[in-house]
Amino acid sequence: MEGSMVTPAPALVRFSGIQKTYDGEHLVVKNLDLDIRKGEFITLLGPSGSGKTTTLMMLAGFEVPTHGEIYLADRPIKNMPPHKRDIGMVFQNYALFPHLTIEENVAFPLSVRKVNKAETQERVRAALRMIEMEALAQRRPGQLSGGQQQRVALARALVFNPQIVLMDEPLGALDKRLREQMQLEIKQLHETMGITVVYVTHDQSEALTMSDRIAVFNDGIVQQIDRPDALYEHPVNSFVAHFVGENNVLAGTVETIEQGYCRVALASGGSVMARAVNVASNGAATSLSVRPERISIIMDGATSEGPNRLPATVQSTIYLGDHTLAVLEVGGNEEFMVKLQPGGHNGLRQGENVSITFRPEDCLALDPV
Amino acid sequence: MTEAFLTRADAPTDVPLKRRLKRAERARQFKALSLVLPLLAFLLFTFLGPIAGMLWHAVDDWEVRQVLPHTVAALAAWDGKDLPDEKAYAALADDILAARAAGTLAIAAKRLNYAVNGFRTILTSTARNLKAQPEPGTAKETLGKINPAWRDRATWAAIKGASGPVTSFYLLAALDLTRNVDGAIVAAPPDQAIYRDVFVRTFTIGLSVTVLCLILGFPVAYLLATLPAGPSNLLMIFVLLPFWTSLLVRTCAWIVLLQSNGVVNDSLRFLGLIDAPMRLIYNRFGVYVAMTHVLLPFMILPLYSSMKAISPAYMRAAASLGAPPLAAFLRIYLPQTLPGIAAGSLLVFILALGYYITPALVGGGADQMMSYFIALYTTETANWGLASALGALLLAATLLLGVVYGKLVQGQQVTGGMKN
Structure with missing residues (x-):
């Protein structure tokens, strides 16, 4: 897993020109090219219907690509049945076999591979020890909590040392606290065992927490594949900026572009300097994206020099414990959010006129929404 | 207000919690019962009743008991080893005459015919030829003369076997079994064993x-x-x-x-x-x-x-x-x-x-x-x-x-x- 960061490991899985349609009219996956490196934790992130689950199902072998080829360790697997692919999978609702005990569930992949009894017992015990569930080996799935079932599903998908483990929104059914705990556990398992994980989720914070790389899906197309920090700091388009993390949008028109920066005239009047990320040319429409934590509020009357200073009206403030969120009206956007540091600007009153300011490098000029 | 509340809350301490729960649940149980009551009554009359009736019919043996009451009483003490004594013959003659007069002889004949094939003929011929109550002491001879079957122990065993009030005859027959003259359970004759x-x-x-x-x-x-x-x-x-x-x-x-x-x-x-x-x-x-x-x-x-x-x-x-x-x-x-x-x-x-x-x-x-x-x-x-x-x-x-x-x-x- 470390290798994937420093020198890219060879691709274990390669999606090459994959298209998928169910009805013959509408492409669910449009021309997907994606490499998954050995040992990495890659997350397919996107809203529902974006094609991420279909992609996972094609890799698992439950769906056949309409066009293109998938390679696993350089072997084409498009027409290989799922049980021959040697890919472990954890399902959204765990899919533990209800008529078998926990032990029998975990032993299942070994017994279909005709592993001898002594070794099976040994490996099942080791897998149950890994998830700290040895005491519950003789229970049935129905007698376990959601979190415990999830651990068993994980052990069952790992016990036969598959080349890859696929996880299809495995934590979706758990409550927040348990979900966060399981995120850490899964991440830890990945790091200690060095397995390749392909993880599907629509929860961006989950993706940011766990992944080595994230592929953001929308409308059947991979919008961007990158490390979590790069995805957050350098989104390539408005969709990624909006889907990953909190984001404020201002509409405008490009006036000038030079040296990677552009001056944008806002629709509501005034102009700001922004990093030119995804803008065509002078006169093109653009959406500006600014993260709430990169904005400062200046009380009216205070003076400050900066290229990006806009008038704002306080709508409300929301106290969130570790920080306070101010909701402002800026340039016609009534849900412009600013994250206030603890202790600062706590005296904001509703209806008060203030100014906001942000650095040009924190404001991205992206494709118009 | 507060006092009333306190006393109310304190009062039930002498009543055990379990009984209070039961009391509280009783209304609910009664409601549930009243909902299923019509169906229960319907089932009782149309389903359970007939089944109980069927089970009773399988062991009920009333015919001979009703038609030949004196004979049944006289045979009660019979050990079945030899022919019964004169008293039983006299009782039978009595019963046959009475049954012929009442027209009920066929009922007993039908039941006895299940046990011994041809019993119907024995009874009807006896009834036809028995003009009047035989002289005291001659009943055995008279009946024997009318039909020699009355000199057969098996004929009497059949009557005793059918004298009720309950019988295993039908259940045994349903399993291709029957009782022999001595009352032991044996296999039924092949022509009846189906x-x-x-x-x-x-x-x-x-x-x-x-x-x-x-x-x-x-x-x-x-x-x-x-x-x-x-x-x-x-x-x-x-x-x-x-x-x-x-x-x-x-x-x-x-x-x-x-x-x-x-x-x-x-x-x-x-x-x-x-x-x-x-x-x-x-x-x-x-x-x-x-x-x-x-x-x-x-x-x-x-x-x-x-x-x-x-x-x-x-x-x-x-x-x-x-x-x-x-x-x-x-x-x-x-x-x-x-x-x-x-x-x-x-x-x-x-x-x-x-x-x-x-x-x-x-x-x-x-x-x-x-x-x-x-x-x-x-x-x-x-x-x-x-x-x-x-x-x-x-x-x-x-x-x-x-x-x-x-x-x-x-x-x-x-x-x-x-x-x-």
Whole structure:
């Protein structure tokens, strides 16, 4: 897993020109090219219907690509049945076999591979020890909590040392606290065992927490594949900026572009300097994206020099414990959010006129929404 | 206000909590009871009552007791080793004269004729020739002269055996058993011993039809459970279609199809597959075809409901864990359908055991099931005792199966691990 960061490991899985349609009219996956490196934790992130689950199902072998080829360790697997692919999978609702005990569930992949009894017992015990569930080996799935079932599903998908483990929104059914705990556990398992994980989720914070790389899906197309920090700091388009993390949008028109920066005239009047990320040319429409934590509020009357200073009206403030969120009206956007540091600007009153300011490098000029 | 509240809260301490709970629950229980009461009363009169009546008829022995009361009383002390004494003969003569006058002799004659073939003739000839009460002390001689059967110990043993108030005669007869002159249980004469065969036949047909239904119904149920909603609903209508037609009509349709000049035979001959018509009906084949057709929905529906509850994720999980399709089916899918298989099989088997119309219409003489004989004794010969005994044995066998099924299902105890 470390290798994937420093020198890219060879691709274990390669999606090459994959298209998928169910009805013959509408492409669910449009021309997907994606490499998954050995040992990495890659997350397919996107809203529902974006094609991420279909992609996972094609890799698992439950769906056949309409066009293109998938390679696993350089072997084409498009027409290989799922049980021959040697890919472990954890399902959204765990899919533990209800008529078998926990032990029998975990032993299942070994017994279909005709592993001898002594070794099976040994490996099942080791897998149950890994998830700290040895005491519950003789229970049935129905007698376990959601979190415990999830651990068993994980052990069952790992016990036969598959080349890859696929996880299809495995934590979706758990409550927040348990979900966060399981995120850490899964991440830890990945790091200690060095397995390749392909993880599907629509929860961006989950993706940011766990992944080595994230592929953001929308409308059947991979919008961007990158490390979590790069995805957050350098989104390539408005969709990624909006889907990953909190984001404020201002509409405008490009006036000038030079040296990677552009001056944008806002629709509501005034102009700001922004990093030119995804803008065509002078006169093109653009959406500006600014993260709430990169904005400062200046009380009216205070003076400050900066290229990006806009008038704002306080709508409300929301106290969130570790920080306070101010909701402002800026340039016609009534849900412009600013994250206030603890202790600062706590005296904001509703209806008060203030100014906001942000650095040009924190404001991205992206494709118009 | 506060004081009143306090005293109210404190007051029940002398009443135990359990009793207070019971009191609180009582109203709810009463309401529940009143909701099921009409059905309960209905069942009592139309179901449990008749069954109890049937069970009583199987052991009730009232005829001889009522028609020949003095004889029954006189024979009470008889040890059965020799012929009874003069007193019994006198009592019999008395009873016969009285019964002839009252016209009730035929009732006793019919009952005694079950035990000893020809008893009816003995009684009627005696009644005809017995002009008046014999002189005291000559009853034995007089009766013996009228019919030599009265000098036979077996004749008297039959009367004593039928003197009630309860008898094992019918139940034994239903098992091809009878009592000999000395009252010991022995096998019935071969010409009367048919019921064991009928029981075996009934259970064989029931079992065969169940297996056929399972083999034919399982794939259909699987298809129903896995198809998308539209085609699945259409298929379900086809499965349920037979329910909308009367049983008699469906059975007659099979007669039309399967008879010598029926649709099936004509088609086969037209295609040149056979030269002479095959015998497809009025034999066991016809019974199997018609009964399987009629009972198939009772197998498919429980199977369908158990399969519908199996998430497709299980088969996917099995495949992803390396199980080839057949192994996944046998080890993951099939075990989860066991409750459905058990329920469907039991339902079909128990229904098949009681089948009457279908075998009667499409079966031959050697394909008639227990119900046929029960109906025969009830409606044709009015031998209610034997009909009830056969019914009671069938009921006992069915209950036994029910208990076995209950144990099997209890051992299974499949609990779903899926949330949805």
